[in-house]
Amino acid sequence: MLRRHRHAARLTLEQLAEASGVSARTLSDMERGRSKGPQHRTVTALADALGLADADRRQLIELAREGRLRDHWNRPTGLCELPRSVDDFTGRSPELAWIDELLHAGDAGVGLITGSAGLGKTTLTVRAAHALRPGFPGGVYFLDLFGMSAQPLPVNEALSLLLRALGSTEQQIPPDVAGRASLYRSLLRERRALIVLDNAASEEQVRPLLPGGGAGKALVTSRRLLAGLEGVRRLGLGPLPPMEATELLTGILKERGASDDDPALWQLAQLCGGLPLALRIAGNRLVSRPGWNAADLAARLTNEERRLDQLSAGDLKIATAFGLSYEQLAGSTRRVFRRLALVPGRTFDAALAAVAGGMPTEGAWDALDELVDLGLLQDSASGRYRFHDLVRLFARDRLRAEESAAEREAVTLTVTEWLLRTATSAGWWFGLGSGRRDHDRAGPSTAEEADRWLRVNVDNWLGALRQVASRGGHAAVIDFAMSVVHFSDRWMHAVHWSDVYTLGVEAAAALGDLSRQAAQLNALAWVQLTSGGDMEAALRHTAQAMELAVRAGSTEEIASAHHFAAGALRRLGRLDEAIEAQSQAAELFKADGDIDAYSHCLGSLGSCHRDAGHYEQALEQYHRLWDLVNDDASGLAPSTVAFSRPVALARIGECLGLLGQRSEAISKLSEAIGLLEQAQLPAVQAGALETLAALLAEEGRPGESRQAYARAAEVYEVTGDADASSRCRDLANAAS
Structure with missing residues (x-):
């Protein structure tokens, strides 16, 4: 009938296609009987283009409707059926809203949802598909692409399954991939159907299965990022927030009858790291064991050595889920993944990964990209990487299973020694005297690089320091603690200096080095001063340092003990004693030729006078410091000048304000504030x-x-x- 009307109108297929907006391929399929039940809007568009009168128009539309009914009842049933949605689904409101908005947008056809194993990508997508089913009269179809298996579903088989589900008979399905993909796209163009492609392996597998525009939509899930896919909207899934994770556990447990304390459920949710699969396993274990409670299971999971083993319920195992991703990795990437479990600290960069993996940095970048792509690592814009807590435990298990104790010890030693050596080299950029010779070590090549490296990698080098100390590496520990004494002035409010200098005291004592032990005790006193901590403790530290320094004949540490004791005395309100101690320190440092330490004493002496209400004397000391830092021939280290100049200017401004010279004080303080921000x-x-x-x-x-x-x-x-x-x-x- 369609062919007869087209001939009567003296139109070619191409002309009718242009007039109606229906593709020539679709018209050809209809005229040859391959498409016996076209969509209503397709037929009405053709009737309009052909200018059909009422009777002919009704007849054409009715034939198409009958064809759709026959097609519906003759279509194979049960193919690509959507899995059931779990009743206790919890949270993910923003993600569900994202999917809803995407599938109702006129210009968006494909949503890609990615994330690591156990995040609930499939559960989320199935939940959304069920909720959106009424909006897809052409059907909602689900296909597992087996992306993590050794043999992902071939594209030609995937297309065959989808075409049969969409109503094509075996005779209508072309033999080649290109033909099947073309037919598939043509069906989806005119049919408002939703295709859920779960667990995709690669771009090559997914690309032929995507709609080509029109009414059909698709949602794709994958552990891989599938960065090569074009024209898709992306949603990266993360762990559930603590509140939603606890709600999920509560929902799973609601039918078991036993009561569980909220704090225990909260702890259990945290131990599962917000990973829906881990939460599901933990909940199922409790449901299947009425005699247990959440506190019992939380106690078991607290033991990291056994946590992955405990996260197992029937055929659900968190380690199995991670293992599927692990098996996808190249051998060298597996080695890097395993060994990164030995890295101290929560984050790391490519340089550290290269050391752990025993490879060049370029190779480490490639390995890290592969791990991020599979969701086994999380990355950030700053170039730092981190494990999910449970993935780290899996990596550690793989390391123990696949590498010997001797190999693990060798990697640990290599990583910690490299970290501490690099940190020590970075610290000496801010040191004085002999420390400057250490710049020829491997490490940052400028003071700016050294500053950034020490701050960014603090968890790594602090963990390495503790490990080296526990193994009795006293010389390396004290070398590092001495190297960062001057850097700590630049980062004085960091919380870890007490640990650093306590380890330094212990290392120096083990080595019998009285002078360095005194230096570390003085540094501990400095920690109390800068943190506003225990001033009496600071005085005890300086008293011990003074005793050891006198025995060692160390003028530098005797002067330092006076200097830090003065700071503690000032904060205790014992200002006369503070002024006396600080004056002694200044004299000793100046006589010893330590101009940098002398400059610090000038500033501290000014603060003592200021607190005592001696504003003129305080201003005099600050001006002496200002003149010193601006004297190119003073011999001050550049780092001391960079630190002391803005501080001196700020203190001068404060004193001027106290003396009632407000206009000049405002000018000095305004200038100082900019310099202080630059100096961090x-x-x-x-x-x-x-x-x-x-x-x-x-x-x-x-x-x-x-x-x-x-x-x-x-x-x-x-x-x-x-x-x-x-x-x-x-x-x-x-x-x-």
Whole structure:
């Protein structure tokens, strides 16, 4: 009938296709009887293009409807049926909303959902597909592509299954992949159907299975990122937040009758790392064992050595899920993956991965990319990588199973020695005297690189330091602790310096090195001072350091003990004693030719006088420091100049304010604040901002005062001083 009407209208297939908007291929299939039940809107478009009168129009539309009914009842049933959705599905509201929006967008046809094993990609997608089924009258179909198996589903078989599910007979299915893909796309163009392609192996497998535009839509899940797929919307799935993870456990356990404490469920959710598969296994274990409670299972999971074994319920095993991804890796990548479990710290970079894997950095990049692609590692924009906690345990299990104890010990030694050697080399960039000779070691090539490396890799080198100390590597420990003494001034509010210098004290004592032991005790006193900790403890440290330094004949450490004792005495309000101790330290350092330490004493002596209300004397000391740091012939180390210049300027501004010279004080403080930010000295910067804000208020400049208080609150928050941050925020609001 269609051919007869087309001939009567004297139109070619191509002309009718252009007039109706229906493809020539679809028209040809209809005229040759391959498509006996075209969609209603397709037929109405043809009737409009042919200009059919009422009777002819009704007849053509009715024939198409009858064809669709015959096609429906003759179509094979049960093919590509959507799996059931679990009743206790929990959370993922943003992800479900994303899928809903995607599939209702006119220009979007394919959503790709990726993530590591156990994140619930399939469960989420099936849940969404069931919810969206009413919006897809052409059907919702599900196909497992077996992407993690040794033999993923071949494309030609996948197309055959999908075409049969869509109603094509065996005789209608072309023999070749290209023909099948073309027929598949043509069916989906006119049919509002949703295809769920689960567990995809590669771009090559998925690409022929995607709709080519039109009414059909598709959702794809994969452990791989499938970065080569074009024209798809991407959703990276992560672990469930703690609250949703706990809710999922509660939902699984609701029918078992036993009551479980909320804290125990919360702990269990944390031990499962928010991984839905792990939570499902834990919940199923409890459901199948009424005599257990959540606290019992949480106690078992607390033991890392047994955690993966405990996360097993029937044929559900978390280790099996990870193992499928592991088996996809190349041999060299497996080795890197296993050995990264030995790296101390939660994150690492390609350089450290190369050391662990025993390969060039370029090879490590490739291995890390493969691990990220399969969801076995998580990456970030900063070039850092990390394990999920359970994946780390799996990597450690693989390491124990596949490498000997001797091999594991050798890798551990290589990694920790490299970390500590690199950290020591970085630390000496800020050291004085003989330390500068250590710049020829492997490590950062500039002070800026050294600063960044020490900050970014802190968890790694701190973990390495502890491991080396536990093995009795006293010389390496004390070398590192001595190398970072001056760097710690640049990062004074980091929380780990107490651990570093405590290990340094123990290492020096084990070596019988009295001078270095005194140095580390002085450093511990410095930690108490900079953290606002126990000033009496600081005095005990300096007293011990003084005794050891006198026995060792170390003028440097005697002077340092006076210097840090003065700081503690000042904070205890014993200002006369503090001024005396700081004056002794300044004299000793100057006589010993240690101009850098002498400059620090000048600044500290100014602070003692300031606290005692001797503002003129304080200003005099700060000016002496200012003149020293601006004297090119002073012999000060560049790092000392960079640290002391903005501090001195800020202190001068504070003293001028205390002396009532507000205009000049505001000028000095404004200049100092910019320099302090450049030098990354947030604690001093915050104090200077607060002082500036108060002076601006006194000068009748409320707008500027409010901005300075608000900025001070932000910087105090960075340093971890919540009380000061809250105080400045309140003052900023009051100035509004």
